[in-house]
Amino acid sequence: xxxxxxxxxxxxxxxxxxxxxxxxxxxxxxxxxxxxxxxxxxxxxxxxxxxxxxxxxxxxxxxxxxxxxxxxxxxxxxxxxxx
Numbered sequence: 001x002x003x004x005x006x007x008x009x010x011x012x013x014x015x016x017x018x019x020x021x022x023x024x025x026x027x028x029x030x031x032x033x034x035x036x037x038x039x040x041x042x043x044x045x046x047x048x049x050x051x052x053x054x055x056x057x058x059x060x061x062x063x064x065x066x067x068x069x070x071x072x073x074x075x076x077x078x079x080x081x082x083x
Contacts, residue, residue: 001024001025001026001027002016002019002024002025002026002027003026003027003028003029003034004016004026004027004028004029005028005029005030005032006028006029006030006035009026009028016038017038020038020039020040021040023040025037025038025039025040025043026038
C-alpha cells in the first residue's frame, strides 16, 4: 500500500490512479495522519454491498426481537466484571 502526503498527492494524481487501476490501495495523509484511501472501484462497490447486507440482516434481527436492551448489556458486562 502506498502513502502520499496531501500536497504530494495533488502532484501525483496520475500515479495514484495508475496504482489503483493496478489493484492497489493508496492512503492520503494530511499532517502525518491518514485521512483517506483511494481504492479500486470494484473494491468500493463490494464494500458497499457487504455493508448494505450487514445492515439489512441487523434490521431483520431487530424486527424479530433479536436484540438486547442497554440494561441487559450492562447487566451482562457486570456479570463478567467488564463494566
